[in-house]
Amino acid sequence: MKRTSTRLADGRELIYYDAADDTVRDAVDQRPLPQTATSSELRYDPVLDEWVVIASHRQGRIYHPPADECPLCPSQDGRHSEIPDSSYDVVVFENRFPSLSPHPVLGDTATGPFPELSRPGVGRCEVVCFTSDHDASFADLTPDQARLVLDAWTDRTEELSQLPGVVQVFPFENRGAEIGVTLQHPHGQIYAYPFTTPRTERMTAAATAHRRRTGRNLFEDLLAAERAQGDRIVLQGEHWTAFVPHAAHWPYEVHLYPNRRVADLRALTEAERAEWAPLYLDLLRRFDLLFRTEDGGGTGSGVNRTPYISAWHQAPTAHGPGGGGELALHMELFTIRRTVGKLKFLAGSESAMDVFINDVSPEQAARRLREVGA
Incomplete structure (x- = not known):
């Protein structure tokens, strides 16, 4: 480069x-x-x-x-x-x-x-x-x-x-x-x-409390549990795992974790970087295959491109509180679309009280994401 x-x-x-x-x-x-x-x-x-x-x-x-x-x-x-x-x-x-x-x-x-x-x-x-x-x-x-x-x-x-x-x-x-x-x-x-950010502070506080209770890292335990159970796994590689979280907030939400806990992007190895690209592209293409429309959504490929937010969560810098600490690098990908032609709006419960109500079960979402790529 x-x-x-x-x-x-x-x-x-x-x-x-x-x-x-x-x-x-x-x-x-x-x-x-x-x-x-x-x-x-x-x-x-x-x-x-x-x-x-x-x-x-x-x-x-x-x-x-x-x-x-x-x-x-x-x-x-x-x-x-x-x-x-x-x-x-x-x-x-x-x-x-x-x-x-x-x-x-x-x-x-x-x-x-x-x-x-x-x-x-x-x-x-x-x-x-x-x-x-x-x-x-x-x-x-x-x-x-x-x-x-x-x-x-x-x-x-x-x-x-x-x-x-x-x-x-x-x-x-x-x-x-x-x-x-x-x-x-x-x-x-x-x-x-x-x-x-407030989201990072909440995740860090939860991970710190988990360490106090168990002596282990929250993100490592979470990933191990998802890999062991398997029904919410979407994609697995040697170095990365993509899964729908057990308590997904959004109808279709996937978290992508390196199998080795690291604090931020700078800590990834060459092998982890090489595997991320094809796996993430596969995941994005599955998102585009989720919501087919009869007219192809104007893409010319029979697929309506899915609106999404893709976000890297990484530890605060050395200037911030805690440095790397307990937080684990991961990517969160989710769409606000819940089905063809319908969006998930953040209304009273979500916007006013931060209590999400999901219309799609995480297990159903994972199964659908596996199927569209088959």
Whole structure:
């Protein structure tokens, strides 16, 4: 992998990740962009003991542009995009409309009635373009292309973990208009948070309590139990296991664990990295096969692409509380679709009380995911 860092016209960093070591990247951003100004602010909610990000500048971000104006496609035929070069393998760049920023500008609200509960939203938000092909999806990538994305995620985890104030690095992908995606080009994001997220704190607390009770690691015990029982396993490899969790929140939700517990992406071995790509691609393709429609969903392949969220959970950085600790690296993949033409909405119980009600049994979901790939 070759890594080439450059700057866009407004000063944001852009990094090319190329499979070929002899690739030259010297294109210059020709756009007359003003310097970006962000007003990100963190406000502490003492009732729920968590931070909320206020980022009002994001109201002006690009919203469902036509394909010939996509800002994530390469610059070609006189049209300049966020990527100056005319082609690319994988690209990562600082978000133009970030929720968190290295140099946020605070508004007057910072001196409001609760100034002690507010602080600048310092952090970093990046966009990860998986391929230059606008009409593709992650599931369409080859194993080598998917591996390059994994290597880019790993590199960003390493670099972002070293930034002052960054406590947690979170790579993820939102896919589908149903999820709220406003740019259809295949891409994901990375958030570098200045605090440990509520979800991670809850998982860490549960793992710590489990260690106190049993002397063992919660995630190792959970994976061993799923592998032993077997009825919720979707895919197994020498180094990875994909399963529907016993208490799945979403109708179709799969967790992908390395069989060896590690804290974050940086700790994966070469063998683990090599096996992840084809196994994850298989899993994504099974998700796309879940909801067939008579007209093929417009994909031309008889398959309606399933909206999903794919999220890497990894331990907080060395700057955060606990470092690696008890948390285990894993990926969670889930869709908000519960059947053809129907979505799982987070209504009263889920949104107001954080109590999920699942319409599909985990065992049924696992069986369906196994069957569609057969």
